[in-house]
Amino acid sequence: MTIERINVDVFRAPVTRPVATSFGVMRDRPAVFVRIEDSDGAFGWGEIFANWPSAGAEHRARLLLEDIADLVLGRGVGAPGELWAGLTRETHVRALQCGEWGPFRQVIAGLDIAAHDLLARRAGVPLAKMLAPGGAAESVPVYASGLHVSAATDAIAAAREAGVRAFKVKIGFDAMRDMADLRMLCADLGEGEGLMADANQAWTLSEALRFVETAGDLGLGWLEEPIGADAPADAWHTLAQASSIPLAAGENIVGHADFTRAVQGGALAVVQPDVAKWGGVGGCIGVAREALEAGLNYCPHFLGGGIGLAASAHLLAAAGGPGMLELDANDNPLRDAFFAQGPAARGDFVIGARPGLGIEALPEEIARYRTLSRETAKG
Incomplete structure (x- = not known):
């Protein structure tokens, strides 16, 4: 089966107490969630690192949609790890060109999580199993x-x-x-x-x-x-x-x-x-x-x-x-x-007994924090 569709959703939730570290302060809680779906309708969820810098969440979502999606759509999920290895190899020059090694690695990591979730769902077992x-x-x-x-x-x-x-x-x-x-x-x-x-x-x-x-x-x-x-x-x-x-x-x-x-x-x-x-x-x-x-x-x-x-x-x-x-x-x-x-x-x-990560859909209660939602599909 091949990957036919990618959905990316970005969220930012305000906090009453910022999270302080020795190198800086997080003044809201961001998240980038990615969903991939194959030609058989199977799907998987992943998450892309977005804590830092403050503008990182939207940047990583656009990086996936505009610079990496063309390498994902239409390709097979394959065995566990194949997607990650292939994308790491194929984006090397792109990351080298702009020097953004971290964002590329983070987007690919999120896609790998989604691919593993999809494969575990197809097998009908929790990801851990x-x-x-x-x-x-x-x-x-x-x-x-x-x-x-x-x-x-x-x-x-x-x-x-x-x-x-x-x-x-x-x-x-x-x-x-x-x-x-x-x-x-x-x-x-x-x-x-x-x-x-x-x-x-x-x-x-x-x-x-x-x-x-x-x-x-x-x-x-x-x-x-x-x-x-x-x-x-x-x-x-x-x-x-x-x-x-x-x-x-x-x-x-x-x-x-x-x-x-x-x-x-x-x-x-x-x-x-x-x-x-x-x-x-x-x-x-x-x-x-x-x-x-x-x-x-x-x-x-x-x-x-x-x-x-x-x-x-x-x-x-x-x-x-x-x-x-x-x-x-x-x-x-x-x-x-x-x-x-x-x-x-x-x-x-x-861990529980549900297949994959056990997550079917994004919770409705976080919809109010959404700042970006995009879908891109094969063809």
Whole structure:
């Protein structure tokens, strides 16, 4: 069967409290959802990364419609991963011409998610089961993330009430205040609870070294992206050797070769590819299995809408291991509307028995946030 139709919908939901990171502030919640349909009427849903920059959502939608769709329409979905590999190869010169490697990778990742959803639907099984026919987890534990370290107390309390036992806070703002807030949050943890910290690439190596020396007694579960994802391997090794806190990264690593170097390099304890930023389902399941085989922890990164969250959960369920699913604790109707009982019940994301990602259509309640809706079809 060939792909006959592509639908792209862009949404922007206003928020009362912006999401602050060390590199900038998200003042609304965007999402780009893509639906592909084949000549037999089978369909699949995907999501394209759109958190950054602020104009990214509309740009990526138009990139798909005006620069990539001609390579998609009329081609077969094929075996899992074929669409991603073909589009990556065929768009190389286009991405090189404009230097927009990230947007091209993100659009292709969203299409790969949709292709895997379609194939699992045709097989009549959940995506996790298609990826791991020998057995996939029925649910995966979540941890609450996206919390500014200075304003995390109430959000952690709410997550705790929902059964969540691990929490990740954003740091990299003011060193002294960050440390004071971390100490307070750690002191308030209950039995069996854990706290992680994410610097979002805020520091130089020397700044990161000062942090791990000062925070070494806190018992943090991991320290995420303390330095740039593109920092030299020697810098990551130096930091890992000096740190008693496990290091985590992956959302800003791209390519099989770079992930293999990261997995085998010895600096990381936690590997975190983002299904909507690079690789889609096919690329990320390979990274997950490689990380687990190397004795590392696989915890998929995600901070977007409901489709990408579901894809991340199915990936984790298929990969196995002790990893947790990232669940942004900030308000996001473009995520929550997809899950009637909320995205997590008693601290777990339940995979369910519905085929594919288990998503039939976009929820009606998010229609008011739509900023763009386009369809393009073969012929």
